[in-house]
Amino acid sequence: MNLPGAFSSIAAGIGTTATLTISSFVFGAIIAIPVALARVSRLPLLRLIGGTYIQITRGVPPIVWLFVIYFGLSQFKIHFSSVNASIVGLSVISAGYIAEIYRAGLNSVPSGQQEAAQALSLSRISSFTNVTAPQALVAVIPLAIAYFIGLLKDSAVASVIGAQDITAMALAASKRSMDGLLIFILAGAVYLIISVPVAAFGRWAGAKIAARWAVRA
């Protein structure tokens, strides 16, 4: 199989990979907010719930999550398309990881900041939105971008339940052409190449935010 032919067959899966990654990241980032808040709550019960969610989502491998959602729920006549099942599964998982990223961001803000806000009689909400959150963001952005790239690679498991992503296209092409070597090297290269600009964007955004909100010297 020639290079352009191999490339064009793989490229057909880029859209699905992008859909899977971006949707799961966005949904995950949203679901992660209550999870992280529960995780750092003052109420032990909420902390337990948040912590358990995080442990369970990370304790079960992504591919197993997808199987449970795609095949397991079909036992209850709940049927997802393979792309939707993958988005649901990867969102559930990424919420667990991103919640931990939020928490790391919150923990990166020195406790003196919170104290100063209290001493200035700021309300809890105002102290969070005006003091803690903007500073936490500086730590969150690079971690979130790194996780996004991780999620891009994790999304490859969606191919196993039938999503027509880069990996699925590569597998199909390799079976047609019997040229697995070229095709899978190329597929790997496509993942690598996609992650390069994302990482560059992450560095740019991270530097931008760190400069804007000059971190403690």
Added chain:
Amino acid sequence: MTNDNWTKLFLDLLPGLGVSLQLTAGLLAIGLPLGLLLAVGISSKDKIVRYPAVAVVEVGRGVPALVLLYLVYFGLPQTGITLDAMPAAMIGLGVSFAAYTSEVFRAGIQSVPQGQTEAGKALGMSGGVIFGKVVMPQALKIVVPPLLGWAVIYFQATSLAFALAVPELLSRAYVLATTNFQYLNMLSLAAMLYAGVAIPLTVLAEHSSRRDAKSRTA
């Protein structure tokens, strides 16, 4: 569903868990030495050593583990190397593991103060002896908790071997489900087995790395 049924399903899955653990042992046997080797390689001053090491690390981390498995299983035969699914999975996952853990090894080695190497040199020891008897033992203490964390992650990643039809835990659960139609029960049970192994070990790894960090700052 009765308890008997759950017990039966659980027992049915155990051979799969055994295969998953075998895969884990195999990938660690490949990945740990390779990770250390890559760590030494990327810290090398010699470009001929460093560049290939960096390339392996970047590829190993930048490419989905599943694609690495396919590459080893479906790609290598073209170069004349044909592997069974089980060793192919071990190699693919082992390389991926090594790429990630090379950074752990490197940080561990770097955390040993330069003065230790200098003291070794001052005592007239060879570079190899200094590395093996002075640097490594100190680095090891630091790398063990994160390595345990990575080992747990790769135990979970053995589920990718499903794609090569290795009869590991997920495959076993899936295959049994296609015969008894208890998809949710079988797959949730498999999920619980993964979590049952992974969560306690993760907690242990996090706990010991925290303790480690504390004892180092103390």
Added chain:
Amino acid sequence: MDAVLPHSASSRPQGEAPAAYAAEARDIVVEFHGHKAVNNVSLGVAKGEVCAIIGPSGSGKSTLLRTFNHLQEPTSGQILIDGVFSVRSGKPTAAELMALRRKVGMCFQSFNLFPHLTAAENIMLAQVKALGRSKDAARDRALQLLDRVGLASKADVKPSKCSGGQQQRIAIARALALDPEIMLFDEPTSALDPELGAEVLAVMRELARTGMTMLVVTHEMHFAEDVADHLVFMADGVIVEQGNPSSVLRNPQADRTRKFLKAVTDR
């Protein structure tokens, strides 16, 4: 003299009616894991008075100071501001705490300026969010206060671009922006070189001169002697000795005080 009773008003000018304390701690106990960091301390600060607290590390100075604005919740005992209990007994409500902290300003050893905000924004934030001032009014006040601490030129600069002494002066301006009745200082100069510390002490001196009630934990014996009206020596969670700064420093009565002062001057 009973060491744990609030000190008398003797240090204030003669002829003035003895008003209630501007701030008073009554029978404060703070326990950490069964250890009493502050052990039944009572202390009053009269209006317009500067009270300095000295003592060895770990003696409970910061812990006591922080109970005055309830950053540290006392295990037992009360804080009175202007003779009024600052919070009802039991767990204070958020509203009570906010009201208390508007009256009691605080400066920290590590400044705790908000690094993502400029000097002026640092000073404006609580004015807008806690007092509900308009942004324009808050900015005017911020500029006026920056001018007062000698940093008018730093209004639009991030704290990271300021020296430690400048940062602490911004922090003082930030606390003053809420027009507090009392200011708490926890070793405001101990993170600073002597030269930069002097800038901060100058601002505090000026603040004292204008009649601000101040409670200052400090290691600066000169400042304590020159500026403070009253000096408290703490050790092991209790007030060991207190009184006129010069007499406590030059003629300490308790062995523990002598030992501490000797260690300080021998350095």
